[in-house]
Amino acid sequence: MSDLFSKFDPLIQQRDELLATGLTDPFNLVMEKVESPTVAICNGKRTILLGTYNYMGMTFDPDVIAAGKQALDDFGSGTTGSRVLNGTYGGHKAVEEALKDFYAMDHAMVFSTGYQANLGVISTIAGKDDYIVLDIDSHASIYDGCALGNAQIIPFRHNDVEALEKRLKRIPEGADKLVVLEGVYSMLGDVAPLKEMVAVSKANGAMVLIDEAHSMGFIGENGRGVAEAQGVIDDVDFIIGTFSKSVGTVGGFCVSNHPKFEILRLVCRPYVFTASLPPSVVATAATSIRKLMDSADKRAHLWENSKRLHAGLCQLGFELGSKEPQSAIIAVIMPDLEKGAAMWEALLNEGLYVNLARPPATPAGMTLLRCSLCALHTEEQVGEILGMFAAAGRATGCIS
Ligand SMILES: Cc1ncc(COP(=O)(O)O)c(C=O)c1O
Numbered sequence: 001m002s003d004l005f006s007k008f009d010p011l012i013q014q015r016d017e018l019l020a021t022g023l024t025d026p027f028n029l030v031m032e033k034v035e036s037p038t039v040a041i042c043n044g045k046r047t048i049l050l051g052t053y054n055y056m057g058m059t060f061d062p063d064v065i066a067a068g069k070q071a072l073d074d075f076g077s078g079t080t081g082s083r084v085l086n087g088t089y090g091g092h093k094a095v096e097e098a099l100k101d102f103y104a105m106d107h108a109m110v111f112s113t114g115y116q117a118n119l120g121v122i123s124t125i126a127g128k129d130d131y132i133v134l135d136i137d138s139h140a141s142i143y144d145g146c147a148l149g150n151a152q153i154i155p156f157r158h159n160d161v162e163a164l165e166k167r168l169k170r171i172p173e174g175a176d177k178l179v180v181l182e183g184v185y186s187m188l189g190d191v192a193p194l195k196e197m198v199a200v201s202k203a204n205g206a207m208v209l210i211d212e213a214h215s216m217g218f219i220g221e222n223g224r225g226v227a228e229a230q231g232v233i234d235d236v237d238f239i240i241g242t243f244s245k246s247v248g249t250v251g252g253f254c255v256s257n258h259p260k261f262e263i264l265r266l267v268c269r270p271y272v273f274t275a276s277l278p279p280s281v282v283a284t285a286a287t288s289i290r291k292l293m294d295s296a297d298k299r300a301h302l303w304e305n306s307k308r309l310h311a312g313l314c315q316l317g318f319e320l321g322s323k324e325p326q327s328a329i330i331a332v333i334m335p336d337l338e339k340g341a342a343m344w345e346a347l348l349n350e351g352l353y354v355n356l357a358r359p360p361a362t363p364a365g366m367t368l369l370r371c372s373l374c375a376l377h378t379e380e381q382v383g384e385i386l387g388m389f390a391a392a393g394r395a396t397g398c399i400s
Helices: 006-020 062-075 090-103 114-125 140-149 161-170 194-203 261-267 279-292 296-316 337-350 379-396
Strands: 033-036 039-042 045-049 107-111 131-135 152-156 177-182 207-211 238-242 252-256 329-334 355-357 367-372
Touching: 006 337, 045 379, 062 279, 090 107, 090 252, 090 279, 107 114, 107 261, 114 140, 114 177, 114 207, 114 238, 114 252, 114 261, 131 140, 131 161, 140 177, 152 161, 161 177, 161 194, 177 194, 194 207, 296 329, 296 379, 329 337, 337 355, 337 367, 337 379
Parallel strands: 131 152, 131 177, 177 207, 207 238
Antiparallel strands: 033 039, 039 045, 107 252, 238 252, 329 367, 355 367
16 A cells, blocks of 8 residues: 655654754643743743744733723624625725725725635636746745646856846737745845845736735834835835734735725635635734834834844854844754754753754755844843853854
């Protein structure tokens, strides 16, 4: 009999070997209690959270929680249906209105996750005879959207404007083309040169979709993302985002000014053939998005945190994913998986949680300790975090 699991044997062996050394499983940590956006109890110990996507610290916002509780009382625990049947409640419309206001755009469509937003929009607008030019380091949901739509995929070197232009010029005359970019790349925390890339894409007749999952709420004057910060948001055809990061809950969306956008609600399979988000989730998302419009102080504090942590880690001698702090993500590059896992565990023992990231999620086979900051980390917490990195780095030999 065939064993369809045999293809996983190398991964199973690698994992078994790592755990046989007595290491805590870095991909199976349980948060026993979450006290705030920045502190949880893990293994019975107070742990500072530096590996969540809770950039704006909205998960414990009293207004957000109150909205969720009220919606549970008023509308029940779930919709039990698709948006195109019984699954559109007032709350789904309200969160789409909040998104339109947040981005100052004509249309907003909410999906059950950000993964499904990319899967749905990309696969629906770019089909078999169309071309998608995308950064090689694009998120899995972007690649999966391309595969589902069966479009011709042309990847280009990460953040390389010239490479993008060359690929665009090679596409046969008359073919429809979509350029897919991200604002912040989540593994190294670096930002795309969207100003140049959007200009090159438009000059070559392509539509542009930008995934702003890791920039929404934080980057740009109004928190609309890197396209806003670089002054090209009006030239972008579609922005994809998620509620699972700065918004602080779960869900995904696409906003656009395209005049025919609403037809997607009937033809986009990952929107039609799945249940809609629970009423409590859309209520928390709408409240959070509206509060994010008015969060300039939090954005400024998060930039301070990012700069402080980046400078401190550099000073300690760690190699980082970007020369300058470009976002709320700071990636510490580890020499290999073994060292990375040892450092991850040493940090956890100190009382700090970060993400251990490894291929295929990471570019160029890198092992990373990914730190993502929150607007609610205090200056003192950032100091504590640097102290823990110093202790764990010396104990594991990552720094001298
Ligand atoms: C760039 C990017 N796009 C999309 C997603 C998917 O978001 P969600 O968690 O809402 O499915 C992620 C999640 O990590 C992401 O990093």
